[in-house]
Amino acid sequence: MALLNLSLGSVSIPFKDIFHSLFGGESSNKTWQYIITDYRLPKTITAILVGSSLSISGLLMQTLFRNPLAGPFVLGISSGASLGVAFLLLSAGLFGSTFSNFASTSYSMVLAASLGAFLILLVVLITAAKVRNTMSILIIGLMFGSFTSAIISVLAYFSNAEQLQQFMFWSFGSVGNLTWFDIGLFLGVEVVGFTMILFIVKPLNSLLLGENYAKSMGVNFKTTRKIALIATSLLTGVVTAFAGPIAFIGLAVPHLTKLIMTTSNHKVLMPAVALMGAILMLISDTIAQLPSSTYTLPINAVTTLFGAPIVIWLLVRKRKILF
Amino acid sequence: MQIALIKMFKLINLIRYIFLFAFISQYSCQDQVVKRERNNENIVTFAKGFELYKTDDYTKLIIKNPYPNANKQFVYYLVNKNQHPKLTNVVVIHIPIRSIVATSTTHIPMIDALNEANSLIGFPNLDYISTPRVRDLIDNHKIVDLGNNLQVNTEVLLSLNPDVLVGFSMQSENKIYKTIQKAGIPVILNGDWLESTPLGRAEWLKFFGALYQKDALADSIFNTIVNDYHQVTKLALSAKTRPTILSGNLNSTIWNLPAGESYSAQFFKDANTHYYWQNTTGNGSLNLSFETVFNQAQNAQYWIAAGPYKSFVEMRETNPHYSKFKAFKTKQVYTFALTLGKTGGTLYYEEAALKPNIVLKDLIKVVHPELLPNYKPYFLKKLN
Amino acid sequence: MDTNTTNLILKTEQLSIGYLTKRAPIVVQQNLNIALNSGSFVCLLGNNGVGKSTLLRTLSLMQLPLGGHIFLNQKSIEKYSSQEIALEISLVLTEPIPQNNLSVLEVVALGRQPYTNWIGKLTFDDHNFIEQAMEQTQITKFASKKLHELSDGQKQRVMIARALAQNTSLIFLDEPTAHLDIHYKVSILSLLKNICKSLNKSIVIATHEVSFATQLADQLWLMFPDKFVSGTPDELIKNKSLQKLFNSDLVSFDTNSKHFLIKPR
Numbered sequence: 001m002a003l004l005n006l007s008l009g010s011v012s013i014p015f016k017d018i019f020h021s022l023f024g025g026e027s028s029n030k031t032w033q034y035i036i037t038d039y040r041l042p043k044t045i046t047a048i049l050v051g052s053s054l055s056i057s058g059l060l061m062q063t064l065f066r067n068p069l070a071g072p073f074v075l076g077i078s079s080g081a082s083l084g085v086a087f088l089l090l091s092a093g094l095f096g097s098t099f100s101n102f103a104s105t106s107y108s109m110v111l112a113a114s115l116g117a118f119l120i121l122l123v124v125l126i127t128a129a130k131v132r133n134t135m136s137i138l139i140i141g142l143m144f145g146s147f148t149s150a151i152i153s154v155l156a157y158f159s160n161a162e163q164l165q166q167f168m169f170w171s172f173g174s175v176g177n178l179t180w181f182d183i184g185l186f187l188g189v190e191v192v193g194f195t196m197i198l199f200i201v202k203p204l205n206s207l208l209l210g211e212n213y214a215k216s217m218g219v220n221f222k223t224t225r226k227i228a229l230i231a232t233s234l235l236t237g238v239v240t241a242f243a244g245p246i247a248f249i250g251l252a253v254p255h256l257t258k259l260i261m262t263t264s265n266h267k268v269l270m271p272a273v274a275l276m277g278a279i280l281m282l283i284s285d286t287i288a289q290l291p292s293s294t295y296t297l298p299i300n301a302v303t304t305l306f307g308a309p310i311v312i313w314l315l316v317r318k319r320k321i322l323f
Numbered sequence: 324m325q326i327a328l329i330k331m332f333k334l335i336n337l338i339r340y341i342f343l344f345a346f347i348s349q350y351s352c353q354d355q356v357v358k359r360e361r362n363n364e365n366i367v368t369f370a371k372g373f374e375l376y377k378t379d380d381y382t383k384l385i386i387k388n389p390y391p392n393a394n395k396q397f398v399y400y401l402v403n404k405n406q407h408p409k410l411t412n413v414v415v416i417h418i419p420i421r422s423i424v425a426t427s428t429t430h431i432p433m434i435d436a437l438n439e440a441n442s443l444i445g446f447p448n449l450d451y452i453s454t455p456r457v458r459d460l461i462d463n464h465k466i467v468d469l470g471n472n473l474q475v476n477t478e479v480l481l482s483l484n485p486d487v488l489v490g491f492s493m494q495s496e497n498k499i500y501k502t503i504q505k506a507g508i509p510v511i512l513n514g515d516w517l518e519s520t521p522l523g524r525a526e527w528l529k530f531f532g533a534l535y536q537k538d539a540l541a542d543s544i545f546n547t548i549v550n551d552y553h554q555v556t557k558l559a560l561s562a563k564t565r566p567t568i569l570s571g572n573l574n575s576t577i578w579n580l581p582a583g584e585s586y587s588a589q590f591f592k593d594a595n596t597h598y599y600w601q602n603t604t605g606n607g608s609l610n611l612s613f614e615t616v617f618n619q620a621q622n623a624q625y626w627i628a629a630g631p632y633k634s635f636v637e638m639r640e641t642n643p644h645y646s647k648f649k650a651f652k653t654k655q656v657y658t659f660a661l662t663l664g665k666t667g668g669t670l671y672y673e674e675a676a677l678k679p680n681i682v683l684k685d686l687i688k689v690v691h692p693e694l695l696p697n698y699k700p701y702f703l704k705k706l707n
Numbered sequence: 708m709d710t711n712t713t714n715l716i717l718k719t720e721q722l723s724i725g726y727l728t729k730r731a732p733i734v735v736q737q738n739l740n741i742a743l744n745s746g747s748f749v750c751l752l753g754n755n756g757v758g759k760s761t762l763l764r765t766l767s768l769m770q771l772p773l774g775g776h777i778f779l780n781q782k783s784i785e786k787y788s789s790q791e792i793a794l795e796i797s798l799v800l801t802e803p804i805p806q807n808n809l810s811v812l813e814v815v816a817l818g819r820q821p822y823t824n825w826i827g828k829l830t831f832d833d834h835n836f837i838e839q840a841m842e843q844t845q846i847t848k849f850a851s852k853k854l855h856e857l858s859d860g861q862k863q864r865v866m867i868a869r870a871l872a873q874n875t876s877l878i879f880l881d882e883p884t885a886h887l888d889i890h891y892k893v894s895i896l897s898l899l900k901n902i903c904k905s906l907n908k909s910i911v912i913a914t915h916e917v918s919f920a921t922q923l924a925d926q927l928w929l930m931f932p933d934k935f936v937s938g939t940p941d942e943l944i945k946n947k948s949l950q951k952l953f954n955s956d957l958v959s960f961d962t963n964s965k966h967f968l969i970k971p972r
Contacts, residue, residue, distance in 0.1 A: 011618040039617070176613065177576070179643045202826060205820075218793030264807040264808035
């Protein structure tokens with residue numbers, strides 16, 4: 001799938017040249033070589049990272065909240081990130097243009113998104129510590145989401161076309177345009193997140209029987225919940241920062257995987273979901289490039305347009321949502 | 324949220340078209356068959372969006388292309404206040420108008436060029452205006468801010484009660500304008516942004532000339548512009564090279580650049596350059612992938628109008644791929660984003676419509692510097 | 708009351724149970740002095756809402772006591788970590804199990820979690836315990852079926868097998884026979900009694916099955932709104948405590964049949 005993703009794009013490049021570019025040989029065309037090694041390859045890797053992070057976070061949240069509608073963004077993380085970026089890009093309209101000079105650079109966007117996500121997360125975690133009921137956390141997360149969208153609307157209303165446009169494009173999501181350094185950073189955070197999750201695979205399995213059963217089998221529920229929340233925010237935070245709020249993958253991939261795999265064991269599910277997420281993201285990106293056409297589609301539209309019918313079809317056929 | 328975003332995006336895309344690349348809508352042949360007034364010729368030559376017919380009693384103004392893909396046209400009869408010709412069932416506007424509310428910055432320099440800045444009493448978002456004489460009036464609180472330019476504050480506008488509102492519209496239905504018209508304030512839709520040629524856009528000066536009854540002044544200013552433009556075009560033809568041109572910038576993953584039949588592409592053509600997408604159809608903008616643009620224009624000699632960026636550092640930080648273009652490496656990137664007015668408005672968006680000759684000279688100074696040795700560019704600056 | 712402390716597995720002193728709220732704690736029961744011998748089969752009886760579930764939850768440290776002390780193996784229960792508690796007490800709860808795709812084998816294997824390493828790898832020993840637990844509860848034949856494919860009675864057996872696999876000296880069950888038909892009720896209760904005796908485990912069941920309880924239990928714990936009484940079924944019938952438990956205008960206890968009967972009008 002990754003190879004397919006690499007070989008299809010607006011510019012058709014012979015497979016021989018792709019192979020040479022990837023494995024150290026000289027491609028016959030310098031431009032092609034750059035497109036392969038510095039544009040398509042980072043894009044492919046980003047797609048894999050984004051897909052796996054979001055899907056695993058989604059699975060985590062669905063198990064933790066025992067809610068099929070939970071996804072990586074239920075904690076208000078994407079809204080937080082959007083708020084950060086919105087403040088960065090759109091606040092010029094409200095508070096003068098002092099910001100706007102450094103606003104558009106990618107690092108300030110990443111920083112703003114991370115800060116926003118972290119801020120909302122912090123508030124959610126503080127409330128979560130006070131709230132016993134896991135379902136309330138879910139609702140609180142959703143409320144924060146609505147709250148931030150409202151602020152963004154106000155900011156959007158007062159900003160000019162160019163700023164709005166920049167914000168719109170950010171919110172469409174994109175897996176392109178990451179440098180190798182970005183990818184290194186991305187990968188680093190992912191490794192941390194995945195390591196944390198590895199340690200709660202066991203309690204997650206017992207959580208399938210419910211919070212009380214899990215506790216009776218020695219699970220420290222609060223610690224598990226804390227690790228799950230932090231890992232999710234790390235993963236979705238970094239995804240949103242680098243690739244924008246990518247819709248659908250986090251919600252749907254766990255369902256898809258469970259329907260296909262027919263197991264709930266997280267030891268099997270985790271890697272399966274990660275793989276599935278990566279594959280789906282690669283397919284979406286390949287479609288988004290509209291191979292051999294000069295146009296591209298926003299990745300967010302593709303993930304949903306092509307993913308949603310698949311989930312609906314699978315659910316209609318199987319009729320049952322299982323965790 | 325998603326739906327709202329998409330809606331917003333549509334809107335924004337349209338705004339962008341206004342400011343960056345204009346396009347003209349295709350209108351059918353029937354529209355061109357206009358009933359001629361007796362012995363009178365349309366005095367508009369380059370612009371395709373409006374026509375003017377002068378009679379002894381009145382001037383007939385036809386707005387042919389009020390909004391994109393328009394399938395109807397608007398006819399106004401401009402009548403001198405002291406004359407009372409018998410006209411029934413038509414929209415009459417009494418001229419010369421004394422007060423006006425404009426809605427696009429492109430209107431401002433035209434009004435100013437006719438020495439009528441004093442007549443401007445309202446405008447949405449005053450910060451966008453840079454024209455010095457109008458800025459002075461703003462500083463003296465002579466012009467009322469009407470808020471957001473897509474949602475003009477209706478109440479304030481009604482209370483201003485201008486002789487005419489010159490609006491622009493992106494679609495046939497516009498609730499705000501309807502309300503204003505009901506209140507007895509004439510609304511004329513200005514379609515300058517839909518013109519696909521530089522001279523066509525500049526000719527909208529005659530539209531304002533007719534409103535202020537300063538047709539002669541408008542004609543003479545416009546003729547000067549036309550002569551200068553033609554002269555410079557001829558000069559460009561004497562160049563020995565045809566440098567290659569790249570334009571636009573990436574928005575996320577989509578590279579927006581002017582289509583072959585657009586306003587901007589016309590400048591590239593007239594400056595005697597080789598713009599890579601010269602032969603594409605369409606008068607709006609192209610949305611291409613990075614790969615396509617990189618593959619085709621990696622070795623372009625000049626990069627003209629490189630988005631909103633103000634420095635090479637900002638460009639590279641926004642997107643590292645930019646630095647792989649030859650024009651970036653050789654520092655041959657030029658932008659309109661560095662020429663700003665007192666309150667931050669981009670001069671190009673405001674003044675270029677009336678100064679196509681200057682835009683063309685700027686461009687020639689960049690690509691054929693030997694042709695204009697002593698010229699100092701006005702809009703187009705080298706990125707630093 | 709039996710004072711043989713070596714045989715005593717669980718003991719409470721002046722225990723009060725209930726819930727903490729913002730304004731004031733809601734006390735459900737107080738001054739509870741309970742003693743539980745190892746290897747005994749105990750049925751906890753009482754009206755709805757009297758605090759049976761709260762007591763079981765408090766004894767297993769799922770919720771904190773409002774006052775008093777609990778001693779597990781002569782050691783204050785507060786000194787146990789949740790992991791250590793899981794080695795001593797296992798639970799079968801009334802709450803419905805969320806829809807999931809776990810197989811019977813996987814559910815029973817979850818019972819081994821307190822013993823497995825950080826990633827939950829099952830050793831040879833663990834497999835032995837799982838197999839035994841499934842054999843004792845007679846669910847080996849649908850080991851590979853999914854939990855959601857089973858009937859309620861079968862599910863209950865799976866949950867008991869899971870508790871058995873946890874291999875604790877104490878098992879608390881909260882209404883394990885609710886929603887089951889009489890055949891399953893008897894089969895589950897006698898299964899539990901059997902386990903209690905053959906494996907020398909202490910089992911406490913909160914239940915409404917008075918007649919089965921009086922027939923099977925070594926000890927009955929009776930919970931009244933204002934007091935707590937324990938003793939063997941015969942003792943409690945003799946001192947009329949059992950009779951008072953559900954007495955009302957509608958039912959009365961028949962000492963001979965050890966049944967509550969509907970009062971004739």
